[in-house]
Structure formats: structure tokens, C-alpha cells
Amino acid sequence: MTVQFLGTGAADWKGVPESFPGYRYFSSALIDGTLLIDPGPDVFISAARYGVDLSGIRFIINTHSHKDHYSAATVEKLTAAGAVFIPLKEGEFASLGNHRILALKGNHGTCPDCVHFLIGSGDKVLYYALDGAWLLYEEVEAIKNARALVAPGTVPTAGKPVDMIVLDATIGDVPGDYRIFEHNNLNMVREIRQTLLPHVDRFVISHMALTLHKPHDELSKMMEPKGFTTAYDGLTLDF
Ligand SMILES: [Zn+2]
Ligand SMILES: [Zn+2]
Numbered sequence: 001m002t003v004q005f006l007g008t009g010a011a012d013w014k015g016v017p018e019s020f021p022g023y024r025y026f027s028s029a030l031i032d033g034t035l036l037i038d039p040g041p042d043v044f045i046s047a048a049r050y051g052v053d054l055s056g057i058r059f060i061i062n063t064h065s066h067k068d069h070y071s072a073a074t075v076e077k078l079t080a081a082g083a084v085f086i087p088l089k090e091g092e093f094a095s096l097g098n099h100r101i102l103a104l105k106g107n108h109g110t111c112p113d114c115v116h117f118l119i120g121s122g123d124k125v126l127y128y129a130l131d132g133a134w135l136l137y138e139e140v141e142a143i144k145n146a147r148a149l150v151a152p153g154t155v156p157t158a159g160k161p162v163d164m165i166v167l168d169a170t171i172g173d174v175p176g177d178y179r180i181f182e183h184n185n186l187n188m189v190r191e192i193r194q195t196l197l198p199h200v201d202r203f204v205i206s207h208m209a210l211t212l213h214k215p216h217d218e219l220s221k222m223m224e225p226k227g228f229t230t231a232y233d234g235l236t237l238d239f
Contacts, residue, residue, distance in 0.1 A: 001031065001032060001119075001121050001122075001124040001126060001163070001164075001238070001239055002031070002032050002033065002236060002237070003031055003126065003164070003166075003236070003237045003238075004028075004029065004031075004033075004050075004052050004234075004236045005028075005029055005032040005198070005206065005231045005232065005233060005234065005235045005236075005237075006023070006028040006029060006030060006042070006043055006046040006047060006050070006052060006233065007023025007024060007025030007026045007027045007040065007042050007043075007046055007233055008024045008027055008036070008167045008169045008206045008207065008208060008231040008232055008233055008235075009023075009025055009026055009027060009068075009207070009208060009209075009210065009233075010027070010068065010183075010207050010208060010209040010210070011026070011067070011068040011069075011209075012209050012210050012211050013025070013210050014026075014068070015064050015221065016026070016210060018045075018049075021210075021215065022215050022217075022232070023233070024210070024232070024233055025040075025042035025045070025046040025233055026038075026040040026041060026042045026057040026068035026069065027040070027043065027068065027130050027131075027206055027207045028040045028043055028046070028069070028141050028194035029128065030054070030057070031051060031099065031119060031120075031121075031126070031164070031172075032058060032098065032121060033053065033056040033097070034056050034058045034059065034097055034098070034099075034162075035057070035058070035060075035096060035097065035119075036054075036057050036058050036060045036061070036078070036083070037059065037061055037062075037063065037117065037128055038061075038062055038063055038069040038070065038130075039053070039060050039070060039074040039075045039078060039085070040063060040067075040068055040069050040070060040071055040074065041067070041068075041071040041073070041074060043074050043078075043118065043128045044074070044077070045220065046233060046234075048132070048143060049233075049234070050233065050234035052234075053175075054097075054131050055120065056103065057078055057080070057081075057083045058082075058083055058084065058097050058111070059083060059084055059085075059086055059095075059096040059099075059101075060075060060078055060079075060083050060084070060085045060086065060099060061086055061087075061088055061094075061101065061117065061188045062087065062088075063106065063114055063115055063116065063117070063128070063130055063131065064083075064111040064114035064131065065113070066110070066111055066115060066117070066131070067113060069130075069131070069204060073155075088101065088103035088115060088117075089103060089113070089115065090103055090105040090113075090115055090125075091103065091104070091105075092106065093139070098119070098121045098122070099119055099120070099121050100119070100120040100149075100150040100151065100160060101118070101119050101150065102116055102117070102118040102142065102149050102150055103115040103117060104115070104116050104117075104118065104138055104139050104142055105136060105138065105139075106129065106130075106131065106132035106136070107132045107133045107134055107135070107136050108131045108132045108133070108136065108182045108183075109181055109182040110182055111131070111212070112219055114131060114132060115138060116128060116129040116130075116132060117183075118143070118146055118149060119150060120146070120147075120149050120150030120154075120160075120185050121165065123151060123152075123154035123155065123156070123157070124163050124239060125146045125147070125150060125151050125156070125161060125163050125164075125233035126162070126164050126165075127139075127146070127162050127164070127165040127166070127167050127200070128161065128165070128204060129142055129165060129166060129167050129168060130166060130167075130168045130207045130209060131168050131170070131182070131183060132168050132182065132183070132184075133168070133180055133181055133182050133183055133184050133188065134184070134188060134192070135235040140196070143161065143162050143196065143199050143200065144161060146161040146162050147161050147200075151192060152216075154194070158201040160198065160199055160200055161199055161200075162200045162201065162202075163198060163201050163202060163239050164200070164201065164202040164203075164204060164237065164239055165196070165200045165202070165203055165204065166204045166206050166231070167184060167189050167192060167203065167204065167205050167206070168183050168184045168189075168205075168206070168207045169184055169185070169186060169189050169205035169206065169207060169208060169230075170183035170184065170185075170207050170208065170209045171183050171184060171186075171188075171209065171212050172185060172186060172208070172209065172212040172214070173186050173187075173214075173221075174212045177212070181230060183207070186205075186223070189203070189205055189228065190226055193199070193226075193227055193228070201239075202229065202237075202239065203227055203228050203229070204229045204230075204231050205213075205223065205228050205229070205231065206231040206232055208230075212230075216230065216232055220232075223225075
């Protein structure tokens with residue numbers, strides 16, 4: 001499975017000049033060149049900047065309707081080019097091309113319809129958990145049972161049901177920020193990793209807020225020894 005990060009920023013990057021060092025577009029990811037997660041307003045401009053080919057997109061799925069994750073204009077343009085938008089609600093399953101996808105409720109108070117995606121393709125499994133604070137109990141259960149749910153009959157290479165998880169890390173290391181009730185801070189993602197280590201092989205953080213984080217290089221150096229890859233725009237991960 002290939003995950004291309006078109007954007008890794010939170011909503012507060014709006015209006016920041018793209019020349020800003022370590023600039024982040026709004027969060028969006030392209031899976032195996034065919035499945036787009038979150039048709040936000042920056043998809044085309046980011047793809048142009050990082051040389052990502054959008055012409056293979058067949059299906060579009062959306063975590064939630066916040067404006068940094070969903071743009072009607074982006075959906076319109078992609079569907080006019082032949083892609084199909086599949087709105088998945090909590091608990092719904094879809095088999096789209098090579099991908100088996102289960103939507104689970106995310107813990108994201110200002111958008112109660114928010115879903116996260118468990119995605120299987122062949123013997124690979126991804127969990128995409130933006131936006132949201134603490135994974136909900138049902139999500140953890142789905143992660144533990146991921147093989148049966150989206151990759152039946154497969155044996156995980158690393159012996160863990162999920163190969164890679166992308167976690168919301170909006171809040172950084174800022175103490176006392178009330179938004180932890182709908183986004184993670186770095187202490188929370190560290191706790192989540194420690195608990196999910198038996199079930200998840202690789203941990204990635206994304207959806208970083210401009211105003212709550214150190215510059216990317218500093219953040220990345222701090223999180224790498226703690227077992228995290230810090231996503232950045234244009235990053236491609238294969239597993
Ligand atoms: Zn967001
Ligand atoms: Zn949101």
C-alpha cells in the first residue's frame with residue numbers, strides 16, 4: 001500500500017503564505033493512487049507542487065465536513081474527471097476497487113458525524129484517524145480485528161493486524177488546551193501508541209496546527225525516538 005500525504009496541516013494554516021518554511025496544506029491523503037481521503041480545498045495545488053498524479057483517482061471518501069477536509073468544488077472537479085464520491089457513515093463498509101473500507105465513528109466533538117477509516121488492500125491494512133481525540137473503544141476493537149474486517153484470510157507481515165496508523169496530533173505539546181477533547185496532543189498519541197503496540201506496526205502523526213507546534217524538523221526529531229513518523233506534505237510511505 002502507498003500513502004501519499006497531500007496535506008498534513010490543521011485548519012489554522014488558512015491564509016498562511018505557501019512560501020512559509022515547512023508549509024502544510026490542509027490534511028488529505030491519496031492511497032495507491034486511486035483512493036482519495038478528504039477532498040479538501042488544497043488537493044489540486046498540493047498535487048501540483050509535489051508532482052502527485054491525481055488522474056488515477058477512482059473513489060473519494062471523506063472523514064468529515066469541516067472545511068479543511070471537504071470542498072464541494074474539489075469533489076465536483078474530481079467527479080467530472082470520472083471519480084466517484086462515496087459518502088460513508090459510521091459503521092458502513094464499502095469495497096471500492098482494490099480497497100475494503102470500514103468507517104468508524106471518530107471522537108471529534110465539533111463534527112459528530114466524523115468517521116475514521118480502516119482500509120485493507122491485499123495483505124496490507126491502514127487505519128486513518130483524522131480528525132479526532134482518543135480513539136473510541138469500538139475503533140480499538142476494530143483495529144484488533146482488522147484482518148477479519150478488511151483483509152480476510154491474510155497474514156500480517158509484522159504479526160500485527162494493522163500495518164500503519166495515522167493519528168491526529170493537532171495540539172502539539174501545549175498544556176491546558178481545551179481542544180484535546182476533540183484532537184490529540186503529543187502526550188495522548190504517545191499513550192495511544194504504547195497501548196496499541198501489540199496491534200499496530202507503524203505510527204504516523206499528522207494534522208499539525210501551525211500555532212501549536214514547533215517547526216517540522218524539530219518536531220520530527222523529537223518524535224522519531226518515541227516511535228513516530230511525523231508526516232509532511234509530499235511524503236510518500238510504502239508498506
Ligand atoms: Zn481538520
Ligand atoms: Zn475537523
